[in-house]
Amino acid sequence: MNAQVKVPRISETEWEVMRAVWAGHPATAGEIIERLTAADPTWHPKTAKTLLARLVRKGALDYEAQGRRYVYEPLVSERQCVAAASESFLERVFGGSLKPMLAHFVESRRLSREEMDELRALLENGWSKGKRP
Amino acid sequence: MNAQVKVPRISETEWEVMRAVWAGHPATAGEIIERLTAADPTWHPKTAKTLLARLVRKGALDYEAQGRRYVYEPLVSERQCVAAASESFLERVFGGSLKPMLAHFVESRRLSREEMDELRALLENGWSKGKRP
DNA sequence: CGTATTGGCTTACACGTGTAGTCCATGAAC
DNA sequence: GTTCATGGACTACACGTGTAAGCCAATACG
Numbered sequence: 252m253n254a255q256v257k258v259p260r261i262s263e264t265e266w267e268v269m270r271a272v273w274a275g276h277p278a279t280a281g282e283i284i285e286r287l288t289a290a291d292p293t294w295h296p297k298t299a300k301t302l303l304a305r306l307v308r309k310g311a312l313d314y315e316a317q318g319r320r321y322v323y324e325p326l327v328s329e330r331q332c333v334a335a336a337s338e339s340f341l342e343r344v345f346g347g348s349l350k351p352m353l354a355h356f357v358e359s360r361r362l363s364r365e366e367m368d369e370l371r372a373l374l375e376n377g378w379s380k381g382k383r384p
Numbered sequence: 385m386n387a388q389v390k391v392p393r394i395s396e397t398e399w400e401v402m403r404a405v406w407a408g409h410p411a412t413a414g415e416i417i418e419r420l421t422a423a424d425p426t427w428h429p430k431t432a433k434t435l436l437a438r439l440v441r442k443g444a445l446d447y448e449a450q451g452r453r454y455v456y457e458p459l460v461s462e463r464q465c466v467a468a469a470s471e472s473f474l475e476r477v478f479g480g481s482l483k484p485m486l487a488h489f490v491e492s493r494r495l496s497r498e499e500m501d502e503l504r505a506l507l508e509n510g511w512s513k514g515k516r517p
Numbered sequence: 518c519g520t521a522t523t524g525g526c527t528t529a530c531a532c533g534t535g536t537a538g539t540c541c542a543t544g545a546a547c
Numbered sequence: 548g549t550t551c552a553t554g555g556a557c558t559a560c561a562c563g564t565g566t567a568a569g570c571c572a573a574t575a576c577g
Contacts, residue, residue: 262564266476280524297567300525305564319573320524333477333488340473341489343399344466349489350499355470356482357506366483367507373490374500395534413554430537433555438534452543453554 258327258335259309266332267291268302272312273329277322391460391468392442399465400424401435405445406462410455 261269271286272278278286280303287294303323306312311332314321345352362370394402404419405411411419413436420427436456439445444465447454478485495503 260563263476264565270479295567296524298565301565301567304526334492336473336477337485337488337492340469340477343396344469344473346403349495350502352470353486353489353503354506355466356474356486357503359467359470362482362507369483370486370490371504371507373487374495374504393533397535428537429554431535434535434537437556 258331259311261306261309261311261332261336265302265306265311266336268299268306269311269325269329269332272323272325277315277324279317279320279322281320283323391464392444394439394442394444394465394469398435398439398444399469401432401439402444402458402465403462405456405458410448410457412450412453412455414453416456 267287267290268283271283271290274286275282280300283303284294284296284299287299288296303312303314307314307323311325311327312323313326314323341347341349341352345355357370400420400423401416404416404423407419408415413433416436417427417429417432420432421429436445436447440447440456444458444460445456446459447456474480474482474485478488
């Protein structure tokens with residue numbers, strides 16, 4: 252396992268498309284475009300199509316002809332992409348140090364008490380990982 | 385305060401340069417290049433110079449001629465850039481939701497007990513913000 | 518069936534980015 | 548003083564990205 256499929260670099264706009272695909276697949280271009288425009292009406296179908304094609308070329312998506320239209324399927328999982336993007340971000344902006352980054356976020360956004368409690372719970376879970384069945 | 389100077393978008397490579405500048409300013413191009421090559425010997429001086437010029441054009445750096453050479457000075461603080469980049473990252477990769485992001489990082493990297501304690505401390509501090517002098 | 522529409526394929530194009538090279542003036546070294 | 552090295556300005560160039568338009572075939576509509 253852990254085949255390291257080498258997640259392609261996903262650009263800003265491409266992320267939006269990918270998330271539309273991850274939201275439910277397989278999905279036709281039409282469906283994907285619908286989701287995109289639902290979230291942001293300024294999306295132009297042609298633009299979305301271009302992005303889909305690029306993502307296929309990049310190896311982030313695959314498609315299968317279904318009749319005369321394509322159904323798209325992600326080739327990389329959201330988890331993988333999130334991990335890759337996070338790693339890159341962490342490296343670039345915080346020089347790879349996790350703690351300053353977490354500190355920044357915790358400070359920058361006022362968390363609600365609940366959010367903080369949840370986060371704390373996460374932390375508990377973290378260091379006793381594997382312990383809880 | 386909080387003049388919102390509209391932080392310019394700093395690219396991947398430009399971040400390296402900016403961090404070299406933030407590391408100590410004002411600094412001459414030579415000094416900055418030295419820092420860059422110290423961290424990564426593959427840096428080509430010319431490339432660094434190009435980046436410096438671009439950063440000036442972008443409004444991220446300013447310079448002042450000192451004799452026949454320039455001393456550079458950041459126009460945007462690391463804090464500002466970190467905040468902007470973080471915001472953008474959070475938006476793009478986690479759709480703006482802080483909690484999933486924190487969850488991801490806490491899960492993805494095994495934190496040491498101490499790191500977790502520190503983070504917990506941060507959290508405490510967070511919700512009782514302003515309390516600690 | 519002819520026509521408008523839909524969906525995919527191809528092409529466009531400007532601006533950003535990574536990565537330098539060239540040109541030129543000035544100052545340092547002899 | 549002539550030469551070489553340094554430093555900045557300008558130029559280059561390919562590839563990525565955002566943003567589409569044009570072309571063409573099949574399908575749906577009337």
